[in-house]
Amino acid sequence: xxxxxxxxDLHLRGTNPRNRIDDYKEAAKQKLKEVFKIAVDNAVDAxxxxxxxFDRPEVGxxxxxxxxxxxxxxxxxxxxxxxxxxxxxxxxxxLAKVLCVHADEKYMDSKGKFDLAMAAPLxxxxxxxxxxxxxxxxxxxxxxxNKKRK
Numbered sequence: 001x002x003x004x005x006x007x008x009d010l011h012l013r014g015t016n017p018r019n020r021i022d023d024y025k026e027a028a029k030q031k032l033k034e035v036f037k038i039a040v041d042n043a044v045d046a047x048x049x050x051x052x053x054f055d056r057p058e059v060g061x062x063x064x065x066x067x068x069x070x071x072x073x074x075x076x077x078x079x080x081x082x083x084x085x086x087x088x089x090x091x092x093x094x095l096a097k098v099l100c101v102h103a104d105e106k107y108m109d110s111k112g113k114f115d116l117a118m119a120a121p122l123x124x125x126x127x128x129x130x131x132x133x134x135x136x137x138x139x140x141x142x143x144x145x146n147k148k149r150k
Contacts, residue, residue: 013055014063
């Protein structure tokens with residue numbers, strides 16, 4: 001089974017929001033590191049980030065590079081090529097082609113294949129984390145043909 005950790009609408013930025021009294025950028029980096037620790041501690045297979053990563057469309061190179069250093073610490077990264085962007089009101093939806101999956105060695109089996117069978121899913125819903133139960137089936141389960149007996 002696959003474990004996903006959903007973390008949405010990060011709104012990362014290089015300056016402090018008006019009402020923040022702490023160092024926002026450093027606090028955001030620490031929060032990302034905490035997310036990665038939760039992912040590692042719970043053997044999460046992938047961290048999914050729906051919503052806005054940055055606070056605005058125009059992000060300075062220095063801010064991108066600074067947060068990229070933190071994001072490289074994630075145990076699993078999915079490298080994609082964006083094919084299409086659809087604007088949906090206040091958010092955008094990205095259609096992308098997966099180019100490569102970068103995973104920590106502990107997620108690889110003896111043949112170098114990403115092994116999902118060892119992990120149990122972790123689901124976040126309305127402020128709560130849940131484990132997911134037993135395997136219910138697999139792709140093609142309902143239409144699979146029985147093997148002929150000899």
